[in-house]
Amino acid sequence: MSSRSRTVHLVQSLYPLILGLILVCGLLWVLAPRAVVEAQASGPKLSLTAGLERAASSEEPIALLDHAAAITRTIVARYNMLWQDDLVVGEGAIPGNAIHITVTDSAHDVVATGTTTDGTCPWCGPDGYYLELPDGVLYPGNTVTVNWGEGFVDAVEVVSMTGYPDPSTDVVTGTAPAEGWLWAFVERVGGWDRYDIGDVEVDASGVYTLDLDSEGWDIQYGDEFHIYYQAPNGHQVEYWFWLPAPELWIEKENTPGAPVPGGTQLYRIRYGNGGNGDAENVVISDTLPLSTTYAGDSSGFSVYDMGDTVTWTLGTVPRGAEGEFYVALALSTELTAGGGLESNCATITTTTPGDPDWENNGSCSGGMEVGEGDSGLWVNKNVHPGDPHPGQRFYYEIDYGTEGPAANGPAWLTDTLPLSTTYEGGNEEYGWGALWTEVVTTGGQFVLYAPAGIPGDMGGRIRLALRLDEEVPIGTRLENRVEITAATDANPDNNWDVNDDARVSEPRYDLRTDKWFGHGAVVPGGYAAYGVQYENKGNVLTHAWLTDTLPAGTSFDRAWRWSPEGDQPVEPYAVSEEQVVFDLGFVEVGEGDIFDIRLDISPEISPETPLENCATVGPEPESKACATVTVFEAGHPNLYVDKRVDNYNPGNDWLNYQIDVRNYGDVTVEGVRITDTYPLSTTFHGNWGHNFWEGIDLVSHNEGTRELVWELDRLDPGWSTGINFSVQLQEPQERLRWYTNTVEIDVPPDEAYADDNQDVEVTFSGGEVDWVDVRVYGSRIWGDVPEGPITVTTESAWTAMEWGGRFDWDAPHPILPGQVITVEAGAGREPVVIEVPEPFDADASSIADEVWGQVDRLDGEWLEVSLDGGPSVEVQTDASGYFTATFFDVPRGGRGEVRYRTDVDYARVTFHRGFQSPDLILEVNYGNDGVDGNYPPGHTVWITVTDSDGEFKATNVVTTAAWPWWGWSTGFSTNHSPWSLE
Structure with a gap:
């Protein structure tokens, strides 16, 4: 980090020499060149220099020398013109020590506290620290005290500063402590251009002036200004202000489906203000395609329909605000299937000046092919x-x-x-x-x-x-x-x-957890950060505890969860050398959270050591999950790239990709390039974004080779970031297609491990059949296909349907284990050939409150067992397909089913097998004078009917057997046995 001053360490015994040294050092200060190394543009600039501090008065060097022991530990307190985004940042953190920060007011009352550690400031180096505070805490007159541990404590007072930029003169004037010294920088909104100004003196009346016109800087709306007051002991107070300007944007998108003559077509409009000022009198205008008229929208705004144009009056859109709504257009009956519907375009405007980017104030949806059919x-x-x-x-x-x-x-x-x-x-x-x-x-x-x-x-x-x-x-x-x-x-x-x-059931406790490796400098003396997730899958609010077991050779550093307001610390309940325990409080049914845990790696650990980090959440029954990362040799970069597709379903128009980039090593790499080759039969329209705080640019796009190349300014040890982009499918409805995407990251000459510097992501457009469900021992087969016709064939019958979509068929004979079912759809290029598991047994007991059985010879496969009107549980088979599911209560005669899901020929297939507890339960049907019931086969059942006075009316004798129309369960029925009236 850059610095303006580093005082010479002198002991108090040298005070008699100070007066003489002041003259000499003052001359040296004038003659010595002072190179300033700037910090990252997006962060506060720390100020430490080699040499004596230039003093505003003869007393200042003496004051600095009195604090020589703490001079390398700095504090920067930042606040802005809206009294928001307060933070404290600095250097001098001691590895492993907690840094305690306290803010007090002029009456010495505590107004805020917080704790952070080394390495939390992304632009400050390994001994940097960073802590966000509640808005309005860093108010002039308040004092920030930082305790680095081991006796190092210092403080800085928040001083009052103002700033008033004038775009007509390109001059900034403001107030600051009289006769103080400032340095400043100004940057364009978004940080794409910046100018630094050093050694600005505040006059005796407390006024400073920044003449940017003389420096060649043209002040524009949206410009941001950072003023740093040089406080005693090398500390600083930063005041951040800006010349407010909106930055409106709008996106217009087609929705799924197709325009149909005489129907309606929906479009999505997304808009926002990414600037640092509010946008007033905002209006969205939509120019309608030919053969369409306005039919309605979901905005809630005032709308004016002018026939070929529709406008919405939004009023003021605050900075940072976003919104979306849908507009419906009625389509003319004169449109013809196979023809085209023109693109639908929208614009967004404001009367507030200063929007720096007008190119994103308009957007078009793209044309569409006219379809046909009802919906x-x-x-x-x-x-x-x-x-x-x-x-x-x-x-x-x-x-x-x-x-x-x-x-x-x-x-x-x-x-x-x-x-x-x-x-x-x-x-x-x-x-x-x-x-x-x-x-x-x-x-x-x-x-x-x-x-x-x-x-x-x-x-x-x-x-x-x-x-x-x-x-x-x-x-x-x-x-x-x-x-x-x-x-x-x-x-x-x-x-x-x-x-x-x-x-409604008795209480059931079921907490779940998951664990994964996130980022880190995974070398001896480095660190590893893991993510952990927990969720309450039970049916009662539960006080939960999470125990994190540390790998050998690591120690706990800190834990935090992400929030829109910044990372929030998660304080452990207890910490030992082997475990960290977190009190999660009461977790609501169906709710949970995600947070990160950072572990320090011992300098003594050997390379190639696996670090397995496990989390267990409870109380009973406990859930456990683990994640492992390998330690590599220090002194090398270790770049990593990974690729995935988000939220794709067959038939979607777009593939949305996420690229994860990390440096697991302990060496910074400059100018890192990521090269992505997107799939054949797709088109890149320029839609991309990232979540990096450093510079990142799309430096090239070659449509012929389908290559996208991004360049990162640098990737420091432990840093990670993500790039997202979208490509449009040229034939989104085409099935049985594999879209292959490859991504590569640079391999530096001294890369620690190059095997993870590339990744391949293959996305399947789906089979000709989406899913099929089969009722084993019953006769029902049902499912969904994207396109007809459909043919379903069993070993004894078949059926054909001309349409696509959902289908449902009752075969004329029971579907038994071991039989084969074939489902064909569309062109029939990939039939789904389904073999029913054999055996497929399921029994239940209301006495033991269990369901058990065997499904084929499945080895460790998951089944879902559900009671009618009751809960569902997931159970895993043993190596031979046997399973047991335990419930709180299986009622007498309780029914349910076992479901086994698997993939067959690119279709999701689910087998349903019914069960019933074999209790003697009578089902009386007054309509046909029938009595039915389930019971094991081979038993004789005597049934006697009496009236309310106990007078005999009739008898019947039946034998229990298998009944195919009951899903091949067993029981009895009087439907085929006459009643005896004697």
Whole structure:
């Protein structure tokens, strides 16, 4: 880091020589060149120089010499013009020591405290520290005291400063402590250009002037100014201000589906203000394509329809604000399938001056091919957990969407909540929240309205949080009904769903955890940072504890969680050489969190040592997860790159890639290049971003070779960052296609490990069949295909359907273990050939409260076992396919099913096997005078009927056997045995 001053260490015994030395040192100061090495532009500039500090008065050198023991430990206190983003940063941290920071007011009352450690400042070097404080804490007159440990304590007073830039004269004037010294820098918004000014003297009246015009700098709206006051002992106070300017942006996107003559087409509009000032009188204008008219939108803003143009009046858009909404356009019946619909373009404007980038104030969606066909809405519902406990939270997931290319709407979604529940909140989990407006959330109903409608060929999910009343009896079944409606729906038969799977149950504790390696300088004497996640999968609020077991040769440094306001420390409950224990507090049902744990690596550890870090969350039953990283030799860089696709589903128009870049070594690499070769049959439109605090540029794009090259200014030890970009599929509906993407990062000459400097990501566009479900010992086969026709063949029958989408068929004969089912769809290039597992056994006992059985010879595969109206549990088979699932209560005659999911020929296949506890339960049917029941085979059942007075009416004798129409379970029925009246 750069510095303005480093005082000479003198002991008090030399004070008699000070007066003479002042003259000599003053002359040396004038003659000596002082090179200033600047800090990173985005961070505060620390000021330490070799030589004596230039003094504003003859007393200042003496004051500095009195604090010589602490001169290498510095404090910078920063606040800004809005009294926000307060932070303390500096150097001189002692490795392994906690740094305690206290802010007191003029009355010496504590107004804020915080703790940090070395290495927390990304631009300060290994002995740097960094701590964000609540807004308004660093107020003039307050004092910041830093305790580095081992007796090193110092303080700096927050001084009052102001700044007033004038873009007409290119001069900044302001106030600061009289006769003090400042240095400053100014930069364009976004940090792409910067100018430094040193040795600015404040006059006797407390006024300073920065004449940027004479320095060749043209002050523009949005410019940011950082003024550093040189406080005693080498400390500084930074005041940050700016000439506010908005930076509006807008994006216009097509939604899934296709425009259909006479239908509607939805477009998404996203907008925001990325500047440092508010934007006033903001207006969005949408120029409509030919053959379209405005039909509605979900914005909630005032809208003016001028026929070929629609405008929305947004008012003021604050700095940092973002929003989105959907607009629906009605399509002319004169459009023809196979033809084109022109691009839809939108612009955003403001009367506030200073927007530095007008190129992103307009956006077009791109044209679309006109399709054909009807479209309908669908909805279904699931509950989690399925065994809610009285007084506790639980959730319903509402899955909804459209079948077919055309949009539907306006649409209403009405959810009738179960009795004895209270709505606590909800959210759209698949990114479609801007479609909906809440209308009703009380009185036992949850009602949403989508004024623009629902796009074609899409699916969404709404998650509702409910609270079950305290007094609901155990065993109560909860019924929930949801309905989605639109006047344009071509198939209203699947517009509603009733879920009665939830059954009020006894408390069940189930905490889960996960662990992964994040980043670090993984060398002897370095560090390793791991991520950990926990979640409450039970049905009751639980006080949770997490125990992190440290690898040999490491020690705990700190833990933190990310938040939009900055990293927040996570304080451990207890720390030892082997473990760190965290008190997670009370974790709500279905909730959890993610945080990071940093471990210091011993300098004595040997290279190639694996560091396995494990986390266990409890109380009982405990969940454990581990992650491992290998230590490499010190003195080398160790670059790493990884690639993944986010949120792709077959049929999507875009592939969204995330590239992770890290330096696991302990040597900085300058000018790091990442080269990505994106897949064939895709197009890059310039959509990319990153989360790096340093400079990063897309330096080249070769459309012929499909290569994108980014360059990072530098990658320091332990640093990590991410690059995201999108490519558009040229044939998004094409199945059985593999999209291969390769990425490489530079291999420096002294790279520690080069095998992870490249990665390949292959994305599959899906098979001709998406999924198939099979009812074993029953006859039902159902599933979903993107394109028809569909042919389903069993060993004894077949059926054919001309349409695509969902299908459902009852075979004429039972589907037994060992049989083969073939499903073909579309062109039939890749039939799905399904062999039913053999054996597939499932038994249940209401006495033992267990379900057990065997599925094929599966080795360590996961099964889902669920009770009708009760909970579901996941169990793992042993090496021979045997499994056992234990429940709190399997009721007499309790039914359910075992589900085994696997992938077959690029389709997800689920086998369903029913079970029932073999208790003597009678089911009486008054309509046909029948009595049925489940029971093991080979037993005789005597049935006697009497009236309310006990008078004999009839008898029947039946034998228990297998009944195919009951899913091949066993039991008895009087339907084929006449009643005897004697």
